[in-house]
Amino acid sequence: MRWDWSAVREFMPHFWDGLLVTLQALVLGSLISFSLGLVWALLIRTPTRWVRWPVGVVTEFVRNTPLLVQLFFLFYVLPEWGLTFSALTTGVFAIGLHYSTYTMQVYRAGIEAVPAGQWEAATALSLPARRTWFAVILPQAVRRVVPPLGNYVISMLKDTPILMSITVLEMLGQARLFSQQHFQFTEPVTVIGVAFIVISYLASLLLRTLERRLVR
Numbered sequence: 001m002r003w004d005w006s007a008v009r010e011f012m013p014h015f016w017d018g019l020l021v022t023l024q025a026l027v028l029g030s031l032i033s034f035s036l037g038l039v040w041a042l043l044i045r046t047p048t049r050w051v052r053w054p055v056g057v058v059t060e061f062v063r064n065t066p067l068l069v070q071l072f073f074l075f076y077v078l079p080e081w082g083l084t085f086s087a088l089t090t091g092v093f094a095i096g097l098h099y100s101t102y103t104m105q106v107y108r109a110g111i112e113a114v115p116a117g118q119w120e121a122a123t124a125l126s127l128p129a130r131r132t133w134f135a136v137i138l139p140q141a142v143r144r145v146v147p148p149l150g151n152y153v154i155s156m157l158k159d160t161p162i163l164m165s166i167t168v169l170e171m172l173g174q175a176r177l178f179s180q181q182h183f184q185f186t187e188p189v190t191v192i193g194v195a196f197i198v199i200s201y202l203a204s205l206l207l208r209t210l211e212r213r214l215v216r
Contacts, residue, residue, distance in 0.1 A: 032096025
C-alpha cells in the first residue's frame with residue numbers, strides 16, 4: 001500500500017468543511033450541555049417534589065438511553081409531530097441534551113463540595129436565595145467542576161461522528177463521502193484520526209490553563 005499525497009491534497013477542502021461543522025457541533029453542544037446541566041442541578045435540589053421528581057425521571061431516562069436512539073427520535077420522529085429542524089440543529093441539541101444529564105451530576109458534586117460554613121454564613125447575613133447561589137455557592141462550585149466538565153467536552157468531540165447518521169457532514173462524514181466517491185479510504189480516514197488527536201490535545205491544554213487560573 002502506497003500513501004497518496006495527491007488524495008490528501010484533494011481531500012483537504014472537504015476536511016476544512018467537515019472541521020467547521022464539527023467545531024460548531026462541539027461548541028454549541030457544550031454550551032447547551034453546561035447551561036442545561038446547571039438548570040437540572042438546581043431543579044433537582046428544590047424542596048418541591050413536583051419539580052424534583054419529573055426532573056429526576058427525565059434526566060435518568062436521557063442518561064440511560066443511547067445517544068444514537070435520541071438522535072434518531074429527534075430527527076425522524078419529531079417531524080411526524082410537526083417539529084422539524086435542520087440536521088445540524090437536531091444533532092447539536094441531541095448532544096447537548098444527552099451530556100447535560102452528565103454535567104448535572106458534576107454540578108451537583110461541585111455544589112455539595114462547598115463547605116457547609118458558606119451556607120451558614122450566607123444565612124447569617126440574611127442573603128436572599130438568589131444572591132446566595134450566584135454570589136457565594138456557584139462561584140466556588142464552578143472552580144471545582146472545570147476538570148470533569150473538560151473531560152465531557154472531549155467526550156462530546158469524540159461523539160460528533162455519530163451525527164453522520166442523520167446526514168450531517170462533519171469530519172468523518174466528509175471522509176466517508178470522499179472515500180466512496182474516490183475509492184480511497186486510507187488517506188482521508190487517517191487525516192481525520194490525526195485531527196481528532198490534535199483537537200483533543202489542544203482542548204486538554206486549554207482546560208488545564210483555565211483550571212490553573214481558576215485555582216489561583
